[in-house]
Amino acid sequence: MKKLINDPTNATSEAVEGFVLAHSDLVTQLDGLVVARAGGAVAGKVGIVSGGGSGHEPLHAGFVGVGMLDAAVPGAMFTSPTPDPIVVATKAADSGAGVLHIVKNYTGDVLNFETAAELADAEDIEVATVIVNDDVAVEDSLYTAGRRGVAGTVLVEKIAGAAAERGDDLAAVTQVATDVNANMRSMGVALTACTVPHAGKPSFELADDEIEIGIGIHGEPGRRRVPLASADEITDMLLDPVVEDLGVGEGEEVLLLVNGMGGTPASELAIVYRHARARLEARGITVARSLVGNYVTSLEMQGASVTVLRLSESMKELYDAPVKTAALRWGL
Amino acid sequence: MKKLINDPTNATSEAVEGFVLAHSDLVTQLDGLVVARAGGAVAGKVGIVSGGGSGHEPLHAGFVGVGMLDAAVPGAMFTSPTPDPIVVATKAADSGAGVLHIVKNYTGDVLNFETAAELADAEDIEVATVIVNDDVAVEDSLYTAGRRGVAGTVLVEKIAGAAAERGDDLAAVTQVATDVNANMRSMGVALTACTVPHAGKPSFELADDEIEIGIGIHGEPGRRRVPLASADEITDMLLDPVVEDLGVGEGEEVLLLVNGMGGTPASELAIVYRHARARLEARGITVARSLVGNYVTSLEMQGASVTVLRLSESMKELYDAPVKTAALRWGL
Numbered sequence: 001m002k003k004l005i006n007d008p009t010n011a012t013s014e015a016v017e018g019f020v021l022a023h024s025d026l027v028t029q030l031d032g033l034v035v036a037r038a039g040g041a042v043a044g045k046v047g048i049v050s051g052g053g054s055g056h057e058p059l060h061a062g063f064v065g066v067g068m069l070d071a072a073v074p075g076a077m078f079t080s081p082t083p084d085p086i087v088v089a090t091k092a093a094d095s096g097a098g099v100l101h102i103v104k105n106y107t108g109d110v111l112n113f114e115t116a117a118e119l120a121d122a123e124d125i126e127v128a129t130v131i132v133n134d135d136v137a138v139e140d141s142l143y144t145a146g147r148r149g150v151a152g153t154v155l156v157e158k159i160a161g162a163a164a165e166r167g168d169d170l171a172a173v174t175q176v177a178t179d180v181n182a183n184m185r186s187m188g189v190a191l192t193a194c195t196v197p198h199a200g201k202p203s204f205e206l207a208d209d210e211i212e213i214g215i216g217i218h219g220e221p222g223r224r225r226v227p228l229a230s231a232d233e234i235t236d237m238l239l240d241p242v243v244e245d246l247g248v249g250e251g252e253e254v255l256l257l258v259n260g261m262g263g264t265p266a267s268e269l270a271i272v273y274r275h276a277r278a279r280l281e282a283r284g285i286t287v288a289r290s291l292v293g294n295y296v297t298s299l300e301m302q303g304a305s306v307t308v309l310r311l312s313e314s315m316k317e318l319y320d321a322p323v324k325t326a327a328l329r330w331g332l
Numbered sequence: 333m334k335k336l337i338n339d340p341t342n343a344t345s346e347a348v349e350g351f352v353l354a355h356s357d358l359v360t361q362l363d364g365l366v367v368a369r370a371g372g373a374v375a376g377k378v379g380i381v382s383g384g385g386s387g388h389e390p391l392h393a394g395f396v397g398v399g400m401l402d403a404a405v406p407g408a409m410f411t412s413p414t415p416d417p418i419v420v421a422t423k424a425a426d427s428g429a430g431v432l433h434i435v436k437n438y439t440g441d442v443l444n445f446e447t448a449a450e451l452a453d454a455e456d457i458e459v460a461t462v463i464v465n466d467d468v469a470v471e472d473s474l475y476t477a478g479r480r481g482v483a484g485t486v487l488v489e490k491i492a493g494a495a496a497e498r499g500d501d502l503a504a505v506t507q508v509a510t511d512v513n514a515n516m517r518s519m520g521v522a523l524t525a526c527t528v529p530h531a532g533k534p535s536f537e538l539a540d541d542e543i544e545i546g547i548g549i550h551g552e553p554g555r556r557r558v559p560l561a562s563a564d565e566i567t568d569m570l571l572d573p574v575v576e577d578l579g580v581g582e583g584e585e586v587l588l589l590v591n592g593m594g595g596t597p598a599s600e601l602a603i604v605y606r607h608a609r610a611r612l613e614a615r616g617i618t619v620a621r622s623l624v625g626n627y628v629t630s631l632e633m634q635g636a637s638v639t640v641l642r643l644s645e646s647m648k649e650l651y652d653a654p655v656k657t658a659a660l661r662w663g664l
Contacts, residue, residue, distance in 0.1 A: 002543070002560055002634065003600060004523070004563040004566060004596060004600035004603060005563050005600060005603055006562045006563050006603070011603065014602070014603045015598075015599035015600070015603050016602070017602075017606050018605040018606030018609075018624075019624075021605070021609055022590075022602065022605050022609075022624045055597070057598035057599050062598070191334040191336070192334060228334055230339075231335075231336040231338050232338055258354075262597050262598075263595040263597075263632055263634070264632065265387070265389065265629065265632050266351075266389035266390055266394070266626070267343065267386065267631075268335060268336035268337060268347070270349075270350030270351040270389075272336055273350040274346055274350030275350075277350075277354075290353075290354040292350075292354045294598070297597065297598070300595055300596065302595070302632060304336060324662075330656075331664075332662075332663075
């Protein structure tokens with residue numbers, strides 16, 4: 001295992017500490033490694049909290065700031081955070097208008113956020129929850145009942161975050177997040193595996209000429225292993241099931257997210273984007289917004305995912321709204 | 333070779349095409365793969381042009397936009413662009429106030445930018461040139477006489493770009509770029525090699541327990557190969573020669589850039605940042621600005637570099653000025 005880490009036990013805490021120091025204008029660190037928006041909860045604003053296992057950076061701490069998350073809860077690498085820090089984050093995010101939990105659909109995350117919501121409720125904080133499950137690859141998986149939550153999570157956080165920032169109430173923000181999740185689908189590919197620091201060896205094995213289509217963001221098995229193919233062919237294998245499952249078609253507008261798994265060069269993501277966009281346009285679908293980069297990663301895994309979000313006018317407005325976080329920043 | 337590419341011959345052109353499509357609000361594509369600021373040259377403003385071999389993305393095209401570059405010239409992977417596209421970029425950037433070429437110190441880049449400057453001069457475009465040579469690792473290298481230009485290039489482009497944007501004339505912008513280069517030093521480490529698409533195999537070999545200290549951004553040999561060490565120890569090996577060579581000390585303010593080589597997870601960069609910052613502070617040096625992420629990469633290489641820039645008040649002001657590019661964006 002070749003990594004820029006010290007004791008694997010401290011990899012997450014040291015990474016969070018470094019992140020917060022580098023972005024002290026945006027975030028502050030609370031108990032339990034919670035990363036909260038600098039300046040505390042915003043009066044009258046619905047709070048937005050997300051979290052999950054570490055190793056997917058910039059998700060979630062990289063999205064804490066104006067117009068997106070109020071707090072993020074990093075678990076250990078690929079491990080759900082416990083309820084306690086989720087409660088810390090929920091309290092930090094609450095200004096009396098309630099808090100939305102955005103939770104990727106993994107059994108541990110769902111359970112622990114549920115428990116935290118009950119604990120917060122006992123302290124009179126109103127909590128709503130939206131489960132993100134955008135991965136079309138498999139119906140059930142290693143750590144999930146139902147579809148997994150993957151790269152589309154960043155879009156739920158951005159768009160619901162903007163709704164909260166403009167002053168929507170908890171029910172309205174929850175509805176926005178639900179709508180985004182309902183209108184997007186994702187699928188990913190792995191070219192190589194990644195190594196979790198405390199495990200010390202790759203989480204799975206792929207032959208030199210083999211890729212895994214439909215991979216999860218923790219290296220969970222996907223749909224099938226196939227021989228290495230061209231970028232355009234691989235993009236088709238990811239995009240076509242996404243488009244079909246979403247049922248998006250001619251005349252519709254979409255956001256196209258090409259997300260890197262962490263170890264793939266930016267140039268390769270651009271090549272995937274180029275073809276995915278052309279293929280959508282060939283179906284008469286307009287790519288009205290685009291996001292290309294490392295947003296929801298799997299440590300140093302090489303690979304990418306494609307997410308398509310069917311856009312409404314109101315979603316476009318919220319997506320375009322100003323955001324100021326470590327990893328997404330525009331208009332401020 | 334496992335890559336998300338099609339024909340290796342087209343990797344750069346397809347990547348540039350995808351990049352421009354994804355960022356059409358910021359950039360446009362000209363002949364010779366040149367990426368220029370959307371809307372063309374800004375009246376009365378000094379133009380800023382940079383370029384070099386591809387494979388270092390987001391450098392340079394990711395820095396084209398308001399407050400930074402007017403045009404970028406991507407060569408083939410790890411290969412200098414020829415003079416012709418550099419002339420295309422120079423013309424596109426010129427509005428009559430002259431153009432600054434920011435050139436990393438590699439023999440091919442220096443020669444081809446020089447030829448392009450002469451060709452532009454023949455068309456009555458005034459060109460000044462600043463050579464970036466921030467790498468303290470080695471005095472001469474595989475592709476360079478003198479020190480190599482590495483991650484600090486992004487800081488020259490940001491700060492000189494801001495000077496041009498506020499209306500400084502060519503001599504003043506050139507002086508700013510020269511000052512930034514003179515006040516910064518960098519050094520990098522590779523944990524793994526990278527593979528250039530048309531080569532098809534890793535550009536060098538490293539044993540499983542070995543890292544290369546002082547690596548160049550094309551995998552050129554560094555100072556020495558050493559056994560894998562902890563992140564803190566590796567950070568010391570990078571930072572100490574940087575601080576010593578720069579001669580920065582107690583009471584001074586610096587910008588600390590921790591740059592990822594492309595294949596290193598964000599969490600590991602944060603761990604390096606954490607220790608580098610603490611070590612600078614232990615010397616009484618104030619880290620007044622920070623930048624952590626993948627800015628000057630070597631395809632999928634795992635590794636990082638540390639850059640320290642001695643800050644003046646005027647540099648801080650220019651660094652903080654608004655910028656709106658694909659890869660750096662704030663205040664707009």
